[in-house]
Each structure stands twice: as structure tokens, then as C-alpha cells.
Amino acid sequence: MLPKTAPHNNHQPTQTRPHRLGNAAPITHATAQELTHTASRHSGPRRWLKATRWLLSAGIHPRGNATTLRIAEDLATRMDYSTGHVLYCLDGISTRLALSRATVKRHVAVLRELGSLVWVMHGTKANIRRKRGLSGYAGTATVYAAVIPPVYDHAMGHQIVGTGYDARIVIHQQSPARPVDNSLVDDSCSRIGAPPSLTLVKEERKVQMTGGFNYTSRRCASRTKHHPSHSSAPASRTKPAPRSPAQAAREILETRTIRALVNWTQSEPLRRLAFSLRAYFDRGLNAHEIAAELIGLCLTWRPARPAAYIQAHLRREADDATARDSAHAAASDPQSNIAWQEWLEQTRLETPTRTDTDRRLARLYSWDQWSEVADHYAEDPDDALDLYGTRLCVHAIRQASLAEATPRHV
Structure with missing residues (x-):
């Protein structure tokens, strides 16, 4: 008769799904729950939550359940997008999810044992405010990091380079297709699979009538349609300069570098972000110069739609430039300044007439x-x-x- 094995000992537990999990141990022990000793790799909140859902649904940990997933989702909403670090905030989780402190501690321990969380900093009772020269008391917070264990990568068939926290996935990309011009042009036929544009363009199609009105009312048939090219807005807003395939490909490569450098743009699709940055490319800026411009735009918050925010900022810059040009023109030609003419008229009216x-x-x-x-x-x-x-x-x-x-x- 074989002896029973404790779930937290140094022996590998019996695999319940050998065809999916291979020989990777699903339970991470206390020593490997530190960032410096973990076998799991670094991850951002989105991929981490996806991997955590899979690990819990696979039943790798016997105590993992829906409550564990709720706590993981709460942590993911507060994680830093680039580093994956998050403050533990035990009382906050307990209040938001209506769970006891003991329950939260138990399920966070499940996430650590799964290899999905590692300690970056252990919380202590040391007064962090005193170290900063402030009055009052505040203990040192516990900080966790989001990681993905090797059991998930093995099940997904990922190829890993490196070991531990700094390991990375090798992505084999196929040769990119020939880039297409996705400028806002009213084509006669739409391309299948073309990336979405930032501005909605309605196609105006003529109705060919061989007799009668062919399901078109007289009011609709006689209505004058407004063509986008007749808009009073500047041409740069309604119809950007067209790009050649080679130029579009170069801008997408530059945008890939920009998105890696500016963290608040990483949630935007690559093509849409490249389209919003065309005004910067037209100025002759390279990827690092554009990244410096974008980093200065959002220092303390993240726009929900980065591409739309960049477009709005460029429109504000264009409007400010137009206002400055008008001010300079008025300063160089006082007779065309409305305020100057009004002052002259007021002075003339206030001067008494001599008799x-x-x-x-x-x-x-x-x-x-x-x-x-x-x-x-x-x-x-x-x-x-x-x-x-x-x-x-x-x-x-x-x-x-x-x-x-x-x-x-x-």
C-alpha cells in the first residue's frame, strides 16, 4: 500500500491530466513563491487573467474555485499594465467582494501555489511614513507580481526562451501580407478584412432606375446629398494624405516601436494607432521622438481610446496654430483688427463735436x-x-x- 502524499510536500503530485499538463508540477511551494526564485514568467494583466482562468478551469489546484477567480479579477483591474505589479490591499478586496479576510487570504494562497502570483515585497508593520519623514502610521504594503506558470505554457505548446521571471515566449510570425492603403477614401468597393477607420465614411451610391422609383420614395430621390469632399472642415481632418504600401509598412514598424515605449497606447490595435500618428510622421519625426511626445500627453492617467485621444490632441494643436496665425496677422495689420476698429469708433463717439x-x-x-x-x-x-x-x-x-x-x- 502506497503512503499518502501531502499536497505541499517536495514530491511531485500525481497528474490528473497527463496528456495536457505533461510533467510540470502544478503546486508551487513557499520558496518558489518569491519573485527571485519563481519558475513562472512575467506577464501583464490581460494574459495573466486568461491563463489564470484556464488553470482554475483545468482543476490543477484542488481548492481553486469561482471565488479564486473573483479575487484574481479584482487584482487584474488594479495591476500595472507594463510590470504586472499590484498592491495586495486585503481590506479593500474583502470589502469590494463581500468576503472575509480569512477567505481572501486562503484564495490568494491558492493563486501563489498555482504559480500565478509571486511576492515582490512582503508587508510588514514598519512605519513607512516615518521613513519618508511624515507624521502618522502606515505599515509597509504587500506587493504581488502577475506571473504565468510553466504548466500553462507546456499545455499551450509555447516555446520559452530563458528561465524564471525573465522568461519570454517565442512567437513565430508569418511573413506579413502586402500592406494596403487604409486612408479614408470613398472607394467604390470595400476591402474585406481592412482595418477599421477612425472616422465613419458613408458611401453615396446612385440608384439606377429603369422605370418607376424602384423602392425609393420621391422625397429620398429628390434629396440633395452632401459629399464629404465639400465639407468646410480642413482637408487634413476629412481626407489624410494617401500612403504608398512601402510607406505604410514603414510607419507600422515605427508604430510597433512606439507602442512598446508608450504604455498607455498598448491597448490600441497597431494599424489604428499607426493611422492616428500620421500627422507626426508627416513632420519627419522618428519613433523615439514621437514616443517622447506621447509620453508627455498622459503622465497620470490612461485614455480609454488612445487613437481617438491622439487625434483630438492633434486637432486642438491645429486649432491653436490657426488662432496664433490670426493673432499675428491682426498684430501686423491694425486696420484689420476688429478690436482696434471698435476702439477708434468708441473714441470718435466720445469726443465732443466742436461748434x-x-x-x-x-x-x-x-x-x-x-x-x-x-x-x-x-x-x-x-x-x-x-x-x-x-x-x-x-x-x-x-x-x-x-x-x-x-x-x-x-
Whole structure:
């Protein structure tokens, strides 16, 4: 009679599905649950959750069930997209899923034993706030990393390069098909399998009528259809510059590098992202320069639709450039500035109209005030001539000159 084997000893457990799991051990022991000693490879949240679902449905761990999957889904929603690291947050999981702390601990241990979670940092009672020079108390948090165990790769037939946490899958790609121009052009026939465009383009088809209206009402038949080429929007928004197949292929290769460098763009399909970046390519920027531009756009959040966000940002840049050009044009030509013209009109309305009575009184008052009339003429000749008249201004200037030339006797 064979002795019973504990599920957590150093012996390999009996395989229940040898044709799918091979000879890989499904239970990971305590030493291998650390990031530095794990046999599982690094993964992001999407592929990690897919692999975890398969491992639980395969029944590899005897205590894995639907509750384990719920906890895995909660962890996946909070994982970093590139590193796969996530804060444990025991109380938060317990509150969100309405589970006891003991239940959460038990099922997280199941994920560790499956080889799907490894410790990056163990939580302690050390005051992390004191280390940062802050007041109060906060213990050091537990940090886990998402990993995929070798049993899953063996079952899926994956070819692995390297070992442990830094291992990677080898993907054998077929030669890419000849790239096609996916610009927003109203073709007569749509291509099967063409990537989706960012803007919806409705095809306008003519209805050929040999007699009657052929299921088309008179109102619809007489309606004038608006063609996209007649739009008042800039041409760069409705119809991007067409690309040759070679140019489209180069831009897709550049976009592959950009998507690897900018983490918030990694959820966008490659072709759609390449289409949204065409304005940057037209500026002559390379992959690293475009990546630097995109990293500066989203520092603290991730857009739900990266391609649409990039397109909106480029439209805002175009609108700002148009506004700046209009401002420079207005500054160089004041007469075309509406604000300047309004100010002139307001000044003209606020200036009181001079009457003949005003002129007559001014000439009577200033008949012997030659220096005052001369000073007025020096400051504003046109206004002085209008107010005092030519003869009085000439006489006042002559008298003021004689008075300055005549020496004074004390």
C-alpha cells in the first residue's frame, strides 16, 4: 500500500491530466513563491487573467474555485499594465467582494501555489511614513507580481526562451501580407478584412432606375446629398494624405516601436494607432521622438481610446496654430483688427463735436494770450488751426517769438 502524499510536500503530485499538463508540477511551494526564485514568467494583466482562468478551469489546484477567480479579477483591474505589479490591499478586496479576510487570504494562497502570483515585497508593520519623514502610521504594503506558470505554457505548446521571471515566449510570425492603403477614401468597393477607420465614411451610391422609383420614395430621390469632399472642415481632418504600401509598412514598424515605449497606447490595435500618428510622421519625426511626445500627453492617467485621444490632441494643436496665425496677422495689420476698429469708433463717439460758438469764444478769450495759443499750436497744430484760425495762430506765434527775443530789464 502506497503512503499518502501531502499536497505541499517536495514530491511531485500525481497528474490528473497527463496528456495536457505533461510533467510540470502544478503546486508551487513557499520558496518558489518569491519573485527571485519563481519558475513562472512575467506577464501583464490581460494574459495573466486568461491563463489564470484556464488553470482554475483545468482543476490543477484542488481548492481553486469561482471565488479564486473573483479575487484574481479584482487584482487584474488594479495591476500595472507594463510590470504586472499590484498592491495586495486585503481590506479593500474583502470589502469590494463581500468576503472575509480569512477567505481572501486562503484564495490568494491558492493563486501563489498555482504559480500565478509571486511576492515582490512582503508587508510588514514598519512605519513607512516615518521613513519618508511624515507624521502618522502606515505599515509597509504587500506587493504581488502577475506571473504565468510553466504548466500553462507546456499545455499551450509555447516555446520559452530563458528561465524564471525573465522568461519570454517565442512567437513565430508569418511573413506579413502586402500592406494596403487604409486612408479614408470613398472607394467604390470595400476591402474585406481592412482595418477599421477612425472616422465613419458613408458611401453615396446612385440608384439606377429603369422605370418607376424602384423602392425609393420621391422625397429620398429628390434629396440633395452632401459629399464629404465639400465639407468646410480642413482637408487634413476629412481626407489624410494617401500612403504608398512601402510607406505604410514603414510607419507600422515605427508604430510597433512606439507602442512598446508608450504604455498607455498598448491597448490600441497597431494599424489604428499607426493611422492616428500620421500627422507626426508627416513632420519627419522618428519613433523615439514621437514616443517622447506621447509620453508627455498622459503622465497620470490612461485614455480609454488612445487613437481617438491622439487625434483630438492633434486637432486642438491645429486649432491653436490657426488662432496664433490670426493673432499675428491682426498684430501686423491694425486696420484689420476688429478690436482696434471698435476702439477708434468708441473714441470718435466720445469726443465732443466742436461748434462755431466754441471757436468764436476761444478767439475772443485768446486774443491777448499769445503764448498759450503758440503752445497749443506746438502741441496739436490741426486742432489749434481749427479752434483759433490761421491768422490768429500766425500772429500769436510771431508775438511769442518777439517776446522771447526782447531782453527783460530788472
